[in-house]
Amino acid sequence: MTVSHTQGFTPMLAELPPNTDLKAILRDLADNHVAAPKGREQDGLAEIVAGARDHGIDLNIVVVPGNPGIEANLRDLATEVGKEEHGTVVVFSDDWIGTWSDTYARARLEWAEDKSKYHGPERTEQAAQTLVNRLEAPEGISWTLIAGVLTAGLVAIIVGLYFVKSRRAAATAPVESDADREPVA
CATH class of the missing domain: 3.10.310.50 (Diaminopimelate Epimerase; Chain A, domain 1)
Incomplete structure (x- = not known):
């Protein structure tokens, strides 16, 4: 025997304030x-x-x-x-x-x-x-626009930091001279 527990939604009738014509x-x-x-x-x-x-x-x-x-x-x-x-x-x-x-x-x-x-x-x-x-009154601020601007700003900061970090790493990398290299046999 199967039992179904489905239930239908019946909207309530509009209830007007008392003594409303x-x-x-x-x-x-x-x-x-x-x-x-x-x-x-x-x-x-x-x-x-x-x-x-x-x-x-x-x-x-x-x-x-x-x-x-x-x-x-x-x-x-x-x-x-x-x-x-x-x-x-x-x-x-x-x-x-x-x-x-x-x-x-x-x-x-x-x-x-x-x-x-x-x-x-x-x-x-x-x-x-x-x-x-x-x-x-004019519509309020667009949260979609604000989120887009903040996301673009965050991406720009991340790209900028990556660029600065990679230039710094290239500038501080030791330069090998011919005397420092090991002879290849």
């Missing part, structure tokens, strides 16, 4: 690419979105009240909104951020998120501007 968010995004809870001012965020769009960032901002149970819920919401809106979607809670983009790599998004977290609900505009500034 995706259809209402999508309707709210339609006018100015910002969706925020009732009573929350959207004008400042709409200006940031407009500025980002002027610089080529197809941005949508969603604000949810409080903090969901886990931060990953914000990314799930951003992903669901991104399926409809495309571009780059940023979801802010009081202290966390979730992002999705069909333009930027996950590493770049998370790098931009790092300085935008933990600003509190009263400073969402500041957090949004920080995120946009980081997305607009």
